[in-house]
Amino acid sequence: MRIFDGIIRDRGSKYSVSGGPCNSAVEAKAFIKQLCRKKKFAKATHNSWAFLYGDLPLKNDDGEAGAGMIIIRMLEREKLHNHIIVVTRWYGGKNLGGDRFRHVQNAVRHYLDNAF
Numbered sequence: 001m002r003i004f005d006g007i008i009r010d011r012g013s014k015y016s017v018s019g020g021p022c023n024s025a026v027e028a029k030a031f032i033k034q035l036c037r038k039k040k041f042a043k044a045t046h047n048s049w050a051f052l053y054g055d056l057p058l059k060n061d062d063g064e065a066g067a068g069m070i071i072i073r074m075l076e077r078e079k080l081h082n083h084i085i086v087v088t089r090w091y092g093g094k095n096l097g098g099d100r101f102r103h104v105q106n107a108v109r110h111y112l113d114n115a116f
Contacts, residue, residue, distance in 0.1 A: 001018060001019075003016065003035075004018070004107075007107060008103050010092075011093075012093050013091055015088065015089050016041075016107070017085065017087050017108065019084055019085040019111055021082060027084075028058060031084050044089065044090050045063070045090055045091040046061075046062045046064040046091075047087075048060065048061050048062050048071065048089075048104065049071065049085065050068045050072045050084070050085060051075065051081075052076065053081075057076075064089060071108055074109070085111055087107045087108065089103075
């Protein structure tokens, strides 16, 4: 498991990104469970995740509507299969509007550029 913590801050919200190998929906749930053993991540507002299982996309927005699809699109472009990416957000009290999509993209890009 690779974790890049505190990579984006905007209007009080904070973002981290993490990821690792993942070969099934069961492994995805186990990955999230392991991540949330860290109290900080368990208290996060959103732990949005996605991975490509073969050609089948699996995702969970965790209340951050559209975040999983952004992660899926980026994984497809990179042709990165069987690897989960989780974008974590701690809400800072102010609505980010459409900027939240840019932050999800930037978090995934940070992971892809630094994890391999």
